[in-house]
Amino acid sequence: MTNINFLSLFALLIVVSIAYACNQAKAVSQKTSDTTKELITSKGDTLKKVKKSEEEWKSQLSEQEFYVLRQQGTERAFTGDYWDNKEKGTYVCKGCQLPLFSSETKFKSGTGWPSFYIPLEEAHVAEEVDNSYGMRRVEVHCARCNGHLGHVFDDGPKPTGLRYCINSVSLQFEKE
Helix, strand or coil: CCHHHHHHHHHHHHHHHHHHHHHHHHHHHHHHHHCCCCEECCCCCEECCCCCCHHHHHHHCCHHHHHHHHHCCCCCCCCCCCCCCCCCEEEEECCCCCEEEEHHHEECCCCCCCEECCCCCHHHEEEEEECHHHCCEEEEEECCCCCEEEEEECCCCCCCCCEEEECHHHEEEEEC
8 A cells, every 4th residue: 555545544534533523522412402402392381301410319219210210220021010000091200290101002012011102292202222232222211301211112003013111110100
């Protein structure tokens, strides 16, 4: 390889590295600004972000709730309060009481966790790619308090084909 080719390759590598670094900085900046802006739902509700310290969350939540909602944990299958709940009502976020899912969209998935095919309001749940445990999944969070709810998969029933697989401990059920 000639000196000119080597220098050209080196310059290209530097340009690509700088572009990558800029893109990462932009992604971090967007994520940070997303946590401070208010969300407006399709019904016109303003969803102001809930921000609490780790100590405040620990005082509000049980040990299991804190583990799941704040540390992205998972409860064991078939152990939660709502995996087999058949009552009519609304499932709200245990951390901030934001309405998340309706019993009308709950279905029996056989997984041991409450499963829904659509959220009550699209803006109420946020999604983020989760590459932990050697697999690619889509993690679901409460859009207001950023509490971990579970994951969404594309093996659900019609009409959406989605399965929001949610930890019972992340939810509170409000009877109709």
